[in-house]
Amino acid sequence: MVVIPLLPETRMLLDRIKARHAAEMAAQRPSRRKPLPSTVLANSRWRPWTASGIGSRFNDAKQASGVDRSLHDVRGTFVTRCCNAGLTDDEVGKLVGWSLKDVSVIRQKYCSDARALVALAERMAIKKSGEV
Numbered sequence: 001m002v003v004i005p006l007l008p009e010t011r012m013l014l015d016r017i018k019a020r021h022a023a024e025m026a027a028q029r030p031s032r033r034k035p036l037p038s039t040v041l042a043n044s045r046w047r048p049w050t051a052s053g054i055g056s057r058f059n060d061a062k063q064a065s066g067v068d069r070s071l072h073d074v075r076g077t078f079v080t081r082c083c084n085a086g087l088t089d090d091e092v093g094k095l096v097g098w099s100l101k102d103v104s105v106i107r108q109k110y111c112s113d114a115r116a117l118v119a120l121a122e123r124m125a126i127k128k129s130g131e132v
Contacts, residue, residue: 004095014040021046076106083111086119 018036024046025033039048041057049057058071075096082092089103096103107116 076110079103079106080110083107084115084119086116086123 017040021036034046037046037048041049041054043049043053055071062069079092079096079098082095083089083103083106087095089100089107092098092103093100
């Protein structure tokens with residue numbers, strides 16, 4: 001099992017999605033209204049995306065942006081950001097479902113030790129200031 005933290009920015013996005021759904025459904029006749037999907041990603045008919053739908057939408061966004069990256073690159077970038085934010089390899093691995101070895105390879109290849117140390121010092125300062 002992988003647990004994904006619900007960050008404040010994510011909560012705001014989910015609230016906007018719910019509000020958009022509610023507004024669209026209020027404009028429909030009652031017989032045409034659909035419940036909010038149980039998944040975050042839904043198509044224009046408010047149905048959960050399929051695996052091919054996710055790939056298609058990603059490729060559309062990739063072409064529109066001119067950025068030549070894959071979904072695996074996005075995941076690797078997230079891991080890099082977690083490492084640079086001071087998370088341990090164990091924390092990052094649990095977050096994304098990777099082995100310690102896989103996280104270590106990304107950390108060694110892409111992460112700045114200086115940035116990670118600054119983030120760690122900031123975490124320690126916050127914990128210390130919160131002590132009684």
